[in-house]
Amino acid sequence: xxxxxxxxxxxxxxxxxxxxxxxxxxxxxxxxxxxxxxxxxxxxxxxxxxxxxxxxxxxxxxxxxxxxxxxxxxxxxxxxxxxxxxxxxxxxxxxxxxxxxxxxxxxxxxxxxxxxxxxxxxxxxxxxxxxxxxxxxxxxxxxxxxxxxxxxxxxxxxxxxxxxxxxxxxxxxxxxxxxxxxxxxxxxxxxxxxxxxxxxxxxxxxxxxxxxxxxxxxxxxxxxxxxxxxxxxxxxxxxxxxxxxxxxxxxxxxxxxxxxxxxxxxxxxxxxxxxxxxxxxxxxxxxxxxxxxxxxxxxxxxxxxxxxxxxxxxxxxxxxxxxxxxxxxxxxxxxxxxxxxxxxxxxxxxxxxxxxxxxxxxxxxxxxxxxxxxxxxxxxxxx
Amino acid sequence: xxxxxxxxxxxxxxxxxxxxxxxxxxxxxxxxxxxxxxxxxxxxxxxxxxxxxxxxxxxxxxxxxxxxxxxxxxxxxxxxxxxxxxxxxxxxxxxxxxxxxxxxxxxxxxxxxxxxxxxxxxxxxxxxxxxxxxxxxxxxxxxxxxxxxxxxxxxxxxxxxxxxxxxxxxxxxxxxxxxxxxxxxxxxxxxxxxxxxxxxxxxxxxxxxxxxxxxxxxxxxxxxxxxxxxxxxxxxxxxxxxxxxxxxxxxxxxxxxxxxxxxxxxxxxxxxxxxxxxxxxxxxxxxxxxxxxxx
Ligand SMILES: Cc1ncc(C[n+]2csc(CCOP(=O)(O)OP(=O)(O)O)c2C)c(N)n1
Ligand SMILES: [Mg+2]
Numbered sequence: 001x002x003x004x005x006x007x008x009x010x011x012x013x014x015x016x017x018x019x020x021x022x023x024x025x026x027x028x029x030x031x032x033x034x035x036x037x038x039x040x041x042x043x044x045x046x047x048x049x050x051x052x053x054x055x056x057x058x059x060x061x062x063x064x065x066x067x068x069x070x071x072x073x074x075x076x077x078x079x080x081x082x083x084x085x086x087x088x089x090x091x092x093x094x095x096x097x098x099x100x101x102x103x104x105x106x107x108x109x110x111x112x113x114x115x116x117x118x119x120x121x122x123x124x125x126x127x128x129x130x131x132x133x134x135x136x137x138x139x140x141x142x143x144x145x146x147x148x149x150x151x152x153x154x155x156x157x158x159x160x161x162x163x164x165x166x167x168x169x170x171x172x173x174x175x176x177x178x179x180x181x182x183x184x185x186x187x188x189x190x191x192x193x194x195x196x197x198x199x200x201x202x203x204x205x206x207x208x209x210x211x212x213x214x215x216x217x218x219x220x221x222x223x224x225x226x227x228x229x230x231x232x233x234x235x236x237x238x239x240x241x242x243x244x245x246x247x248x249x250x251x252x253x254x255x256x257x258x259x260x261x262x263x264x265x266x267x268x269x270x271x272x273x274x275x276x277x278x279x280x281x282x283x284x285x286x287x288x289x290x291x292x293x294x295x296x297x298x299x300x301x302x303x304x305x306x307x308x309x310x311x312x313x314x315x316x317x318x319x320x321x322x323x324x325x326x327x328x329x330x331x332x333x334x335x336x337x338x339x340x341x342x343x344x345x346x347x348x349x350x351x352x353x354x355x356x357x358x359x360x361x362x363x364x365x366x367x368x369x370x371x372x373x374x375x376x377x378x379x380x381x382x383x
Numbered sequence: 384x385x386x387x388x389x390x391x392x393x394x395x396x397x398x399x400x401x402x403x404x405x406x407x408x409x410x411x412x413x414x415x416x417x418x419x420x421x422x423x424x425x426x427x428x429x430x431x432x433x434x435x436x437x438x439x440x441x442x443x444x445x446x447x448x449x450x451x452x453x454x455x456x457x458x459x460x461x462x463x464x465x466x467x468x469x470x471x472x473x474x475x476x477x478x479x480x481x482x483x484x485x486x487x488x489x490x491x492x493x494x495x496x497x498x499x500x501x502x503x504x505x506x507x508x509x510x511x512x513x514x515x516x517x518x519x520x521x522x523x524x525x526x527x528x529x530x531x532x533x534x535x536x537x538x539x540x541x542x543x544x545x546x547x548x549x550x551x552x553x554x555x556x557x558x559x560x561x562x563x564x565x566x567x568x569x570x571x572x573x574x575x576x577x578x579x580x581x582x583x584x585x586x587x588x589x590x591x592x593x594x595x596x597x598x599x600x601x602x603x604x605x606x607x608x609x610x611x612x613x614x615x616x617x618x619x620x621x622x623x624x625x626x627x628x629x630x631x632x633x634x635x636x637x638x639x640x641x642x643x644x645x646x647x648x649x650x651x652x653x654x655x656x657x658x659x660x661x662x663x664x665x666x667x668x669x670x671x672x673x674x675x676x677x678x
Pocket of ligand 2 (some may be wrong): 515520521
């Protein structure tokens with residue numbers, strides 16, 4: 001495989017940084033469909049993949065795009081698609097297939113104002129629960145939220161690593177601001193990046209079972225064309241990949257799909273904290289919103305309130321443990337997000353007796369500093 | 384010492400056993416369903432093409448036909464309803480050494496997945512699609528399909544079907560397929576030959592196989608047993624390779640024109656990618672268009 005040789009310091013758009021990260025991570029198949037504010041990723045991939053002997057296909061829709069990246073992954077390629085709300089809605093069924101078949105791939109959602117066609121050219125964070133629960137059924141997902149073009153680059157590389165390691169579709173949840181803003185991005189030489197590859201089986205074909213593994217583990221992979229002649233399906237299946245319609249088999253499979261993420265959450269979760277240890281109030285945010293909470297925190301600190309800052313870099317799996325720990329020490333949390341209360345529900349669930357105050361905004365704008373300071377004051381005054 | 388009879392059964396092997404998942408037998412298909420013989424003809428055709436079985440993959444959607452992927456001893460993918468073609472497109476383009484077959488039902492490929500079929504044919508992606516047409520949604524219990532003949536009964540057309548059906552070979556041909564054929568499940572030798580040709584041929588190949596469904600299609604339409612259906616299909620079949628695929632739609636009782644209607648060469652998707660990009664890509668830089676502006 002020809003390596004990406006673009007490295008150095010650049011002043012580039014977030015979406016371009018994302019595409020370059022995918023290439024650096026080894027992505028050589030992109031299937032997508034144009035949509036604002038994500039199209040720059042597809043455009044960049046269309047330009048760059050032929051330089052690296054990769055495959056770019058603009059499909060007839062997002063359903064095909066999602067299905068194609070699963071197929072490409074089973075042929076051994078690292079694959080990616082990108083879209084925004086309406087397109088992600090179309091992908092959901094095949095995202096479930098990717099989870100069920102345990103297919104590594106990356107889905108970038110450059111979030112815009114929603115529901116429906118919403119605000120195509122403006123931002124939002126209202127697909128957070130869609131990423132978590134959008135496809136039907138019970139499963140675990142991984143979703144990462146970049147706050148800047150640089151982090152967009154870093155987290156896209158990370159998303160590929162996690163998808164390869166845990167064998168599932170991983171979401172990069174950016175938004176129209178992070179996608180379209182231009183900032184300094186350092187792209188390291190490919191050899192200096194930490195790149196994780198899926199674990200291929202070392203077994204002989206006659207000894208290989210495609211889904212044989214422990215209750216919380218990830219099975220070893222075999223790609224098409226290598227003589228393993230395995231079967232895989234979206235139906236409930238056993239170690240052989242064969243459909244088995246029993247309660248026992250279903251319970252075992254669904255639990256493993258969840259356990260392989262849930263029981264390894266500590267290794268997956270990334271959070272950034274400032275002044276949380278002795279805080280009375282902790283402001284929780286993620287992605288672009290985490291850049292607008294600082295003025296409010298500063299004002300309230302000056303007023304003498306001990307305000308901490310907690311940024312979710314990984315939103316799914318949710319850092320339950322950490323929120324519980326902090327909840328026992330603080331008055332409460334202020335959750336700032338560009339939706340009417342999604343990740344806030346998770347904070348609330350883990351906060352127990354601590355207060356949780358939401359600062360909602362449906363997107364297309366940002367909450368006012370005063371709204372956030374007011375919320376901080378309210379939480380400080382509570383109890 | 385086993386008696387004669389049990390020895391006999393022990394010696395009974397399916398001729399395609401080597402290529403089937405025998406540990407999954409018996410299969411779920413009804414007796415007199417056409418899928419068993421179609422599967423046998425398929426494996427025979429691939430064998431005749433003399434390719435490495437390790438490099439052959441089967442992708443299916445959902446339905447009775449969709450279960451084919453589960454019975455072939457090949458790299459095989461049972462995907463979602465209607466999405467086998469884009470899945471197969473990704474598989475093929477990411478490993479162009481593979482021979483990729485999509486085997487699925489008429490509803491899967493022409494209703495929910497219809498858009499993917501015409502676009503894959505338009506692009507001329509190098510995959511082979513076998514559509515098993517039983518004129519009905521078999522798996523879900525006999526609902527109307529986009530192939531159900533006008534006035535035929537189905538569980539969602541209790542007064543008879545009032546929708547015009549698709550002529551599958553006409554659609555595939557119009558969309559640009561390089562190879563278009565139609566056979567019935569009784570044309571075992573012809574079927575295998577078509578599969579062999581498709582395996583060897585570059586570009587998007589399409590094969591429609593008319594298949595009896597006694598359990599839901601015949602029952603709703605007083606078609607008798609599976610055998611009666613088969614006999615009917617046989618009697619109605621005429622082979623005419625020169626037929627225009629646009630002019631041979633199917634109905635309840637008319638002729639079933641079979642043959643290989645299109646077998647032409649057109650640049651494949653990947654050939655076009657290479658010829659379209661190779662020369663131009665060499666002149667590009669890592670940034671956009673000119674290296675001075677760096678993005
Ligand atoms: C998204 C979705 N919608 C509906 C179904 C239910 N379903 C399963 S098979 C099928 C139709 C199958 O008909 P066809 O493709 O003709 O295959 P056959 O069973 O006749 O071989 C339907 C509607 C499904 N599995 N997924
Ligand atoms: Mg059918």
